[in-house]
Amino acid sequence: MDKTIKFGLIGLGPRGKSLFKTLIESKNPSVEIFAVCDQSSQKLDDFKDWLESECGIYGVKYYKDYEDMLEYSGVEAVIVATNLETHAEVSAACINAGVHTICEIPVVDNYDDARKLITAVRNNPDVKFMVAENCCYWAFIETWKQMHEQGDF
Numbered sequence: 001m002d003k004t005i006k007f008g009l010i011g012l013g014p015r016g017k018s019l020f021k022t023l024i025e026s027k028n029p030s031v032e033i034f035a036v037c038d039q040s041s042q043k044l045d046d047f048k049d050w051l052e053s054e055c056g057i058y059g060v061k062y063y064k065d066y067e068d069m070l071e072y073s074g075v076e077a078v079i080v081a082t083n084l085e086t087h088a089e090v091s092a093a094c095i096n097a098g099v100h101t102i103c104e105i106p107v108v109d110n111y112d113d114a115r116k117l118i119t120a121v122r123n124n125p126d127v128k129f130m131v132a133e134n135c136c137y138w139a140f141i142e143t144w145k146q147m148h149e150q151g152d153f
Contacts, residue, residue, distance in 0.1 A: 008035035008075035008099075010066045010090055012043040015104055016081030017050075019132065023079070024055055035073040037063040066090055070097040079132070080104060088113030091129070092120035100128040106140065107131050114153055 009020045023031060033051070038044050044062050051057045063069035070093060077100040080090050088108045094101040095117075108114040121129050133141070147153060 004030055004032045005100075006032050006034035006074055006076045008037065008069060008073065008078040009081065010037045010069070010078055010094075011081035011083075011104070012036065012038035012040070012047050013081060013083075016079065017047065019079050019081060019102075019104070024057070033057050033060055035061040035063065035069050035075045035078075037066045037069045039064055067093065070094060070099060075099060077128075078102070084109055088117045092116050095120040095124050095127050095129055098124065098127055102130045102132050104132050111153060118153075 007023065009016050020033075020036075024033060033055075036044065036047055036051075038047070041064065044064065048060070048062060051060060061069070061073045061075075063073065069075060078094050080087060080094065080101060080103040082090050082104075084106060087103050087106070091101050091103045091107065108117060117129075121127075
């Protein structure tokens with residue numbers, strides 16, 4: 001691939017850092033670590049120190065507000081690793097901004113969020129959305145599958 005993708009992370013908790021670390025360690029020449037967002041100034045400072053001292057990555061853009069990141073950074077793809085209550089809201093905003101999105105699980109915890117996210121995905125067919133699901137046999141996943149098969153959503 002000749003194109004470099006400007007990658008971002010929203011949510012600097014342990015899972016977000018772990019997913020981003022995996023991305024960094026892949027040393028994929030098509031990935032540029034580009035922007036990071038968290039509401040916590042301390043987490044942003046700690047993450048910057050880690051990126052620079054342990055990963056040798058400089059020049060990353062840092063934001064406290066994901067909407068600012070989406071509007072001003074130029075990021076092209078993101079990992080959403082915020083708290084559950086904001087997964088769908090943040091993911092839908094990313095998709096609606098034309099940013100390819102990977103969201104940590106569970107993506108939604110209610111029908112309204114599910115509808116919001118489905119609408120964003122359907123309204124932006126050129127934007128890729130992926131669920132960072134690696135535990136497809138958990139009980140709640142099986143329940144969602146059954147609900148889908150029954151036409152509940």
